[in-house]
Amino acid sequence: MSNFSVGFRSSGGVQVLDLQGELDAHTASELEAAIQKCQAEQRYRILINGENLQYISSAGLGVFMAYIEEVREEGGDIKIAALQPKVYNVFDLLGFPMLFDITESEEAALDKFEDGTE
Amino acid sequence: MSAELLTKLPSSDRWARIESRAGRVVLLLVAVVGYVVAAAYHAVVFLNSLPPALGLEIGYNVVVLASFAALWLLLSHVFRRRQPSPARTFWTTLLLGVLFVGVGWGLAFIGRPADLTVASAGFDYETGVPLTLATVVKMNLLGPLEVAFAFIILLRFRDLVLFKRTRTSERNWHLMLVLMSLAALFMFMKAPQAEWHWFDGLVMVPAVVFMVINSFRLSWIVYLSFREKMITIGLTLLLLAMLVVGMSVGGDSLLPGASTYLSYYSQPLNLFKTLALVFGILYCTTAFLSLLFHLPTTGDFQRKADEMAAMHSLTHLVSQVFDSERLLTTIAASPVDAGTANATWLAVPDVQSGSLRPRIVATHNIDPAQVQELVDTTAIYQELVSNGEPILLEQASADHRVTARPGEGLGSLLVLPLIARDEMLGALFAAREVAYGFEKDDVEAMTVFAAQAALALDNARLFEERVEKERLARELSIAREVQRKLLPQHLPALDGLSIAASSVAAQEVGGDYYDLYRLDDRRLSFIVADVSGKGTSAAFYMAEMQGIYKAVTPIAPSPCDFLIHANRALTGSLEKNVFISVLYGILDLEDESLTLARAGHCPAATINLNGEARFMRTKGLGLGLDTGEIFDRTLVAEKVRLEPGDVFVLYTDGVVESRSPDGEEYGYDRLLDTLREHRHEDADELHASLLEDLNRFIGRPQYSDDMTLLVLKWHGIDLAVASEQPETATEGHAPSPAVVDESPETSVP
Numbered sequence: 112m113s114n115f116s117v118g119f120r121s122s123g124g125v126q127v128l129d130l131q132g133e134l135d136a137h138t139a140s141e142l143e144a145a146i147q148k149c150q151a152e153q154r155y156r157i158l159i160n161g162e163n164l165q166y167i168s169s170a171g172l173g174v175f176m177a178y179i180e181e182v183r184e185e186g187g188d189i190k191i192a193a194l195q196p197k198v199y200n201v202f203d204l205l206g207f208p209m210l211f212d213i214t215e216s217e218e219a220a221l222d223k224f225e226d227g228t229e
Numbered sequence: 230m231s232a233e234l235l236t237k238l239p240s241s242d243r244w245a246r247i248e249s250r251a252g253r254v255v256l257l258l259v260a261v262v263g264y265v266v267a268a269a270y271h272a273v274v275f276l277n278s279l280p281p282a283l284g285l286e287i288g289y290n291v292v293v294l295a296s297f298a299a300l301w302l303l304l305s306h307v308f309r310r311r312q313p314s315p316a317r318t319f320w321t322t323l324l325l326g327v328l329f330v331g332v333g334w335g336l337a338f339i340g341r342p343a344d345l346t347v348a349s350a351g352f353d354y355e356t357g358v359p360l361t362l363a364t365v366v367k368m369n370l371l372g373p374l375e376v377a378f379a380f381i382i383l384l385r386f387r388d389l390v391l392f393k394r395t396r397t398s399e400r401n402w403h404l405m406l407v408l409m410s411l412a413a414l415f416m417f418m419k420a421p422q423a424e425w426h427w428f429d430g431l432v433m434v435p436a437v438v439f440m441v442i443n444s445f446r447l448s449w450i451v452y453l454s455f456r457e458k459m460i461t462i463g464l465t466l467l468l469l470a471m472l473v474v475g476m477s478v479g480g481d482s483l484l485p486g487a488s489t490y491l492s493y494y495s496q497p498l499n500l501f502k503t504l505a506l507v508f509g510i511l512y513c514t515t516a517f518l519s520l521l522f523h524l525p526t527t528g529d530f531q532r533k534a535d536e537m538a539a540m541h542s543l544t545h546l547v548s549q550v551f552d553s554e555r556l557l558t559t560i561a562a563s564p565v566d567a568g569t570a571n572a573t574w575l576a577v578p579d580v581q582s583g584s585l586r587p588r589i590v591a592t593h594n595i596d597p598a599q600v601q602e603l604v605d606t607t608a609i610y611q612e613l614v615s616n617g618e619p620i621l622l623e624q625a626s627a628d629h630r631v632t633a634r635p636g637e638g639l640g641s642l643l644v645l646p647l648i649a650r651d652e653m654l655g656a657l658f659a660a661r662e663v664a665y666g667f668e669k670d671d672v673e674a675m676t677v678f679a680a681q682a683a684l685a686l687d688n689a690r691l692f693e694e695r696v697e698k699e700r701l702a703r704e705l706s707i708a709r710e711v712q713r714k715l716l717p718q719h720l721p722a723l724d725g726l727s728i729a730a731s732s733v734a735a736q737e738v739g740g741d742y743y744d745l746y747r748l749d750d751r752r753l754s755f756i757v758a759d760v761s762g763k764g765t766s767a768a769f770y771m772a773e774m775q776g777i778y779k780a781v782t783p784i785a786p787s788p789c790d791f792l793i794h795a796n797r798a799l800t801g802s803l804e805k806n807v808f809i810s811v812l813y814g815i816l817d818l819e820d821e822s823l824t825l826a827r828a829g830h831c832p833a834a835t836i837n838l839n840g841e842a843r844f845m846r847t848k849g850l851g852l853g854l855d856t857g858e859i860f861d862r863t864l865v866a867e868k869v870r871l872e873p874g875d876v877f878v879l880y881t882d883g884v885v886e887s888r889s890p891d892g893e894e895y896g897y898d899r900l901l902d903t904l905r906e907h908r909h910e911d912a913d914e915l916h917a918s919l920l921e922d923l924n925r926f927i928g929r930p931q932y933s934d935d936m937t938l939l940v941l942k943w944h945g946i947d948l949a950v951a952s953e954q955p956e957t958a959t960e961g962h963a964p965s966p967a968v969v970d971e972s973p974e975t976s977v978p
Contacts, residue, residue: 136763168934169761169882173806176854180805197894201882205810205829206850209863 114138117145125224126154127217131163134171142174146189150178155187158220161194167201175211188212188227192220253306256299263296267494268369275359290418293495297373301380308384315389315449316457319464322385326471329378336370352493359493372494379505386512392449401446405439405508412436413501420496436504444511447519455527462520469513472506532568533670539567540678551692560657560682561591569671570659572638574600576610577655587656595638595660603633604642606658613646613656619676620644624664641666645679649687657682705737705765712738712768715775721747725873725946726816729916732937739935740767741881742774746782751818754782754791757879757939758811759830761851766807767935773802774809788813788826788866796828796852796860808853812879816871818946823877826866828852831882834900836908838874842901845869873945876908876915883934890928899926912942 115138118129126149134142149157159175161167179189190212194202202213214220270289274281281289352359359365383406390402415432453461492499540563557575564570572595576587587610589597600606608630613620625631625642633639640663647655657679661667667675712734720728732741740760747753758774760767774795781794791813799809810830816823825833829851832844848865869875878900887895900919907918919938924930 168886169759169808169810170763170806173761173808176808177804177806204831204846205808206848206854206863209850209859210854 115141117141119145119148120160122158122217122221125156125158125221126152127158127160129160129163133166134164134174135166135168136170139170139174142171143177146174146178146182150181150185155182155185156224157182157187157189158217158224159189159191160217161191161198162217164195164198167198169205172201172205172207175207179211188224190214190220190223192217253303256303259299260296260303263292263299264369264373267293267296268365271359271365271369271494275362275365278358280358287418290495290497294414294497297376297495297498300373300377304377304380305384308381308387315453316461316464318385318389319461319468322382323464323468323471325378325381326468329374330471333371333374336367336374352489364490368490368494372491372498375488375491376498376502379502379509382509383505386509389449389516390443390446390512392446398446401439401442405436405443408436408439409501409504409508412504413497416496416500418496433500433504437507440504440508440511444508444515447516450516450519450523451530453520453523453527454531455524458520458524458527462517462524465513465517465520469510469517472510472513536567536569536674539563540569540674551689553686553689553693556685556689557591558593560685561593563678563682564657564659564675565593569667569675570643571662571666572660574606574658575655576606576658578653590655600658603631603637603639604658605630605632609644609658610656613644614653617646617648617653619646619672619679621667621672623667625660626664635664638662640664643667643672643675645675647679647683647686649683652687654683654686654690708765708768709734709737712771715772716742717744721745721753723747723753723816724818725944726753727912727942727944728940729912730937730939731916731920732935733932734935735883735932736764738765738768739763740771741883741935741937742771742778743879743937743939744775744778745939746778748783748786748815752786753816754786754814755816755879755939755941756782756811756813757830757881757937758809759881759883759935759937760809761807763935766804770803770807770809773799774811786815788815788824789864792826792828792849792852792864793861796855797857799853800856803853808851810851810882814877814879816941816943821871821943821946822868823871823875823941823943824866824868825877826864828860828864829854831880831885834878834880834897834904835869836876836878836901836904837872838908840905840908842905844897844901871943873943874908875943876904876912877941877943878904878919879937879939879941881935881937883932883936884923884938886934887923887927887932887936889926895923895926911944912940915942916940 115130115132115134118131120127120129128142128145128149130142132138146157149155175189175191182189191202191207192214193216194213199213202208202211207213212220212223214223267289270281270285270292280286352364359368387402391398412433412435415429450458450461488499488503491502557577561573561575564573572593574589574592574595574597576589579586579588586607589600589606592600609620620643622628622631622642622644625639626633626635626637628642631639631642639660641661643659643661645657645659646653647657657675659667659675716732717730720730728745730743730745732739732743734741740763742758742760743756745753745755756778758771758778760770760774777795777798781791781798785791785794792811795811803809808829811828812825812830812833813828814823814825814833825845825847827833827845827847827849829849832846834842834844836842845867847867848863850860850863852860854860880900885895885897885900889895899922903919903922904915907915910918916938919940923936
């Protein structure tokens with residue numbers, strides 16, 4: 112029934128989460144579980160790749176808000192990359208670009224992680 | 230062939246049962262007339278002192294047999310099957326026997342010949358003609374009396390033989406009767422004094438075989454109590470004695486010459502009577518012996534029957550209890566009450582700690598603490614979960630999971646899974662004080678009980694779920710009512726402005742909010758808000774937002790001030806993952822302007838009379854995303870001059886994100902298109918047109934998200950009023966953005 116999935120990938124010390132499908136109130140718990148898993152494994156540099164994310168609801172956006180504070184306290188960050196225009200619009204309407212690093216490509220986000228460590 | 234015929238009859242008793250009253254009267258007539266005719270015949274023969282003609286004799290025999298056949302049918306109606314009570318059957322038969330012997334004995338002394346041996350009981354040896362009147366009287370009284378008694382014995386024993394009848398037992402019984410009748414008929418017209426031929430004995434063999442077979446139909450014995458058995462033993466013994474001594478073949482000691490009289494009366498009847506009495510003796514003998522042998526096991530059988538009865542009644546009770554607590558207690562108590570176990574306890578999966586760690590919810594005859602101490606319930610439960618079969622520990626103390634030592638009241642342990650609809654609902658632990666305490670049948674009975682108990686538990690659970698569901702539905706409908714009252718009941722009126730608004734929740738309650746408030750004669754504030762998520766939690770924050778709006782808008786009406794206050798007010802009360810997007814605006818008649826600020830919300834759509842449309846997308850974070858500094862810094866409001874015909878549409882994301890059956894989103898462009906098409910309508914009509922178009926697009930009555938729509942249309946101020954108003958721009962432009970930089974630092978009081 113769930114048309115949402117999270118893929119785990121590692122890229123140079125950054126945990127990349129590939130989101131696929133629709134992130135809404137029903138599927139938000141899956142992303143929560145994914146981020147909790149990263150936390151449990153002490154991986155606080157998290158990159159959300161939204162290339163295949165078709166839709167996000169307000170409940171989906173809430174997941175990022177729920178964890179960003181804890182992750183930043185541990186010296187990490189959640190960065191969001193490669194969102195489709197329609198999905199980016201939802202982030203943008205709420206003002207997420209003012210709170211999160213949202214980049215056009217995964218590489219740009221990885222670079223930002225690099226910059227952050229230096 | 231007759232056997233085939235009989236087995237074909239569904240209830241072969243039916244042919245012998247005369248139901249109608251008229252039928253019985255006819256039978257009675259046949260019997261009485263036959264009897265009178267027979268008596269007359271004997272009188273005539275006696276008076277003539279000569280053997281009758283062959284034709285007359287045949288006629289006599291036919292009449293007699295018909296008469297007694299009628300008597301049999303009549304008696305079988307009188308003794309038709311009632312609730313078989315063995316003791317009563319033997320008792321009444323014995324009483325009738327005593328009565329019969331008494332009467333017969335009295336009759337035997339009527340005109341008793343001086344010397345019986347000489348004249349062979351008063352009949353001429355050569356011709357068989359009665360020699361005295363007394364003989365005629367006696368043969369006509371004693372003979373039928375004897376046959377009647379034989380009939381009664383058969384009919385009374387029928388109830389016992391056919392106890393718990395099957396097709397076979399019914400067939401055997403009727404075959405016996407038919408074969409007895411056939412053997413009797415073989416004696417037709419045979420002279421009583423004629424020599425017996427070996428062939429005569431042979432015809433009786435089949436009848437005797439079936440008599441023996443029927444003698445072993447004794448299943449009624451099993452169900453008798455000890456006392457009943459003792460009584461019945463006495464009765465069978467007495468009846469047996471009476472039959473053997475009084476009426477056995479040729480035994481004329483109690484009724485002198487009775488058999489002889491009957492043999493002169495009718496040979497077939499005599500043989501039938503003899504066979505019936507022999508069957509009576511056989512049956513009494515087997516019954517007596519069987520009763521004797523069953524005596525010692527009566528106690529065990531009774532105990533088992535009691536256990537089964539107790540289990541059955543408890544099963545019945547269990548299925549009626551819907552109170553979970555009581556049900557668990559009843560289930561735990563049942564095996565002890567039924568005497569199958571000495572102590573029991575019931576374990577169910579603990580929801581908090583997962584299904585593998587059970588919780589003991591009810592105990593009987595044992596302390597919960599004691600259970601913990603003596604048995605590793607968890608380990609046994611886990612084994613039960615993994616294979617689902619009952620566990621029987623014959624020597625409980627030898628098992629590593631049982632810490633009880635011998636003598637601590639835990640000799641053997643039987644653990645049964647309670648499974649309903651493929652789900653294990655719990656486990657029933659039953660302990661006996663002694664090792665090897667559970668027999669095979671105990672395990673079977675307990676297994677059946679466990680299945681019933683599981684069903685009852687399942688029922689109770691479903692029942693509770695239903696009650697809970699109904700309660701929740703009631704609560705939610707109350708919540709919906711409450712939330713409906715949080716939305717404006719009346720829209721305020723302002724000169725030159727028409728307003729229309731609506732809000733629907735996808736579930737019973739939702740997170741959408743809209744409101745309008747008339748600050749004074751010239752100013753109107755309005756708000757549309759959307760709490761992230763759906764349902765109950767969103768509804769609570771919606772209520773909080775309503776409170777903030779009502780409280781803050783009168784004291785800090787300007788859009789940026791309001792939103793900054795609202796954001797601070799919400800800090801600390803919102804969950805981390807919850808935020809509220811808000812559109813808030815002020816319409817001011819004084820300068821005919823509308824100022825709008827957007828806190829993360831979908832931008833308001835606006836259109837002018839010429840159809841120039843756009844979204845008012847100012848910067849601003851959603852409430853609750855940031856506690857202060859960034860929020861305050863980024864927030865910007867937009868102020869537009871109003872022109873007559875200007876329309877402002879505020880909505881929540883449920884509108885633009887609504888999908889058609891194909892999965893296509895309604896979208897921002899379509900909203901503007903529809904707006905353009907209907908821009909000449911006033912707010913009410915425009916609002917209705919937008920919803921209509923939206924519903925047509927969705928194509929089904931179910932909304933997947935909360936949807937709120939607020940339409941404001943500026944018509945311009947009446948000329949009379951307008952003349953007093955300061956000059957306003959009259960260009961036919963779309964409301965052009967006139968961003969007013971409201972610096973938060975300065976605007977917050």
